Amino acid sequence: MFEIVPERPQDAAPREALLDIAFGTDRHNRTAYRLRDGVLPVRALSYVALIDGAFQGSLSFWPIVVQGARAPLLLGPLAVDPAGRGQAVGIALVRNGLRRARRLGHDLVILVGDHAYYKRFGFIRAGRFKLEMPGPVDQDRLLIRKIPRGQIIGVTGPILPALPEVAA
Template sequence: MTALPLDIRQERPEDAQAIERLHARAFGPGRFARTAYRLREGAPLLPELCFTALVGTYLVGSIRFSPAVADGHALLALGPLTVDPSFSSRGIGCSLMNAGLDAARAAGHGLVVLVGDLPYYRRFGFSPVPMGRLVLPGPVDPARFLWLALSEGGAEGVSGNVSARAGL
C-alpha cells in the first residue's frame, strides 16, 4: 500500500459542502433518521474540535463534535466520523480520532459519547455506557452506545437523558 500524503487540519467554513457530500456518500439518505443524528440536532459544531482529512485538495474524511448535556452535566457528542469509502482502511479515521480527542482533552472536556462499533472505537478507550446510566433521544443498540472519560473522573456523576446543547 502506498502512503497517502494526508493532511489533517481544523475544519474550515468552506469545507461544509464537501463534508455534506462526504456524509451522503458514506451514510446515505437514511442518516437523518438515526438516533446519533437526532442527538446532535440543534447543537452547534465546536469548530476547535472539528477536523478534516485531505489527500491533496480532495477532502477524504471528517470528524465533528457537538456539545451535549445529561441532566445538567456538559459532555461532547462525537459524530459523525466519516471517511470516504474509497479511502477506507488507510488509517484516516484513526488520525482524525486522535486529532479530535487530543483537542478535546486539551480544551478541558471531561466526557464524550457516541453511537458506533465497539470493536473500532475500543482502541481509543471507548466502552459501552453502563445500562441505564444515560438515555439517548431515540432507540439505540446498548452495545453501540459508547463513552470515554477524557479526564480523571470525567464520567463521575454523569447520568440521565442526553440531549443536544443548543445556543452556545
C-alpha cells in the same frame, strides 16, 4: 500521506456528500441527530483529512448535556472516503479530536458506533450508566469515554442537546 486540518468552508459540500454515502440520505432520522438539531458543532473540533489538498474525511463533535459531566461531547459523524480507507485516516481524525477536546476542557465523550472500532481509543459500552438517548439506540453501540481517560463516576440519565439559550 494525509494531513488533518481545521475544516475549511469548501469542505462542507464534500463532507455532506460523503456522509450521505456513508450513512444514507435518511441519516438525519437517526437518534444521534436529535442531539444535533438546532445545535452547531464545536467549531474548534471540526477537522478534515486531506490528501494532496483534497477532502478525504471528517469528524465533528457536538456539545451535549448529561448529568455528571461538566462539558460533555457527542462524537460524530466520522467518515472517510471509501477510496482513502484503511490508511489510518479515521484513527488520526479521532485521536486529533480527542487531544484537542482535552485541551479545550471537555471531560466526557459519548458516541453511537462500533465498539470494535472505538475501543482502541478507550471507549467502553455505556450500558451500566443507564444513559437515555432521545430515541431508540442499540445499547451495544452506545459508547463512552472520559477525558482524560479514567473512571467514569456520576454520569447517568438523559442525554440532551446543548441548545443555545434563547432570550425571553
